[in-house]
Amino acid sequence: MKLYLLLVSTLLALPAFADTAPVRARDLGIPFDGVPGPLNAITDVAGVTVGHETIIRDLPDNHAVRTGVTAILPRGLASMKSNVYAGWSPLNGNGEMTGTTWVEEGGFLEGPVMITNTHSVGAVHEGVIQWRVAQGAADDTGYFWSVPVVAETWDGHLNDINGFHVRPAHAGAALDHAGGGAVEEGNVGGGTGMTCFDFKCGIGTSSRIVVVDDVSYTLGVLVQANFGRRHDLRVAGVPVGDQFPGDLIYSQLETDIKMHSSIIVVVATDAPLLPHQLKRIARRVPLAIGVTGDTGQNGSGDIFIAFSTANAEAAQGRSDAIIHSIPNDSMNELFAATVHATEEAIINALIAGEDMTGDLGHVAKAIDHKKLQTILRRHGRLID
Secondary structure, three states, rough: HHHHHHHHHHHHHHHHHHHHHHOOOHHHOOOOOOOEEEEOOHHHHOOOOOEEEEEEOOHHHHOEEEEEEEEEOOHHHHHOOOOEEEEEEEHHHHHOOOOOOHHHEEEEEOOEEEEEEEEHHHHHHHHHHHHHHHHHOOOOOOOOOOOOEEEEEEEOOOOOOOHHHOOHHHHHHHHHOOOOOOOOEEEEHHHHOOOOOOOEEEEEEEEEEEOOOOOEEEEEEEEEEEEOHHOOOOOOOOOOHHOOOOOOOOHHHHHHHHOEEEEEEEEOOOOOOOOHHHHHHHHHHHHHHOOOOOOOOEEEEEEEEEEEEEEHHHHHHHOOOOOOOHHHOOOHHHHHHHHHHHHHHHHHHHHHHEEEOOOOEEOOOOOOOOOOOHHHHHHHOOOO
16 A cells, blocks of 8 residues: 555656657757746737648548638736737748738737638638637627738648638637647647758747836737748757758759748737737738848748737727827837747747648658757757
């Protein structure tokens, strides 16, 4: 009996799921600038929730489904009734983010940001509206008017993208799954079939704590990374890509015309920013993309949206609402946080990617963590 109790107490003392805990860039000793939030995720911004719906199926004739949907809700379930100030900006426009015309015109993000694959934008767009109607939450006019924000990147190498396997119900499922806490990264949701720098990639996230005029704010980033050529890859400032010459996903011809090279970035903050200031935040995202080695290819859809969860009264349409904002002269730390968090989110997506065999037997290999550590250590860029 004593031996049994000893064994039980020993097992209870062991860390749960130690062998399956996700590995992130900082776990490998990769250094980044800035101070992350408690979860180092976009959900460090209070109220923001994230949900994934992952679709993996094997089909006849060697086809395969490797795709999904990711949902980001600025105010959780309240997002459909309580809008947020927002701004957007592209780096290269060979892609799609619906709803941005109204974001530009009205200054608000009205509902969630959804991310999926290129040929599923329509299904997800429809699914968001269906989900909203099912919630029974008409707007103040009594209508279910909605112009959803749906963004995409191309997963046609690993996914049977022309099989149209994402349906409106999958968008609803991603919204239903949305919650706070840790955010799953890598081969999940919209990132399921995505690759970057010729490695398996997908969803990544990060956050920063920023002090502006003695007030602490949080800024978080989520990326769906599907961009970059391997020889351009830089990690912690080190050009590592050329030291991984094997297992290239795409042929040289495909790399040269690269229609599957895109990244969607969502930036969230609780700092009180106005729409034009949030556009300025979105315009800083490309600086982080450049840090990782990409230059915005002709065939790349690099599109970014930023929103602020502050100024809740502004969403209510009250003419007497008092609006707060940070002065433009005080935004530099938020600019820096955007760049640092986006860089880390991209590398987190890269580190979280796992080997995947997909449509027509195509294979995408994850980056070798140990080899990457060896390279960074040799350059004095690893925290041991």
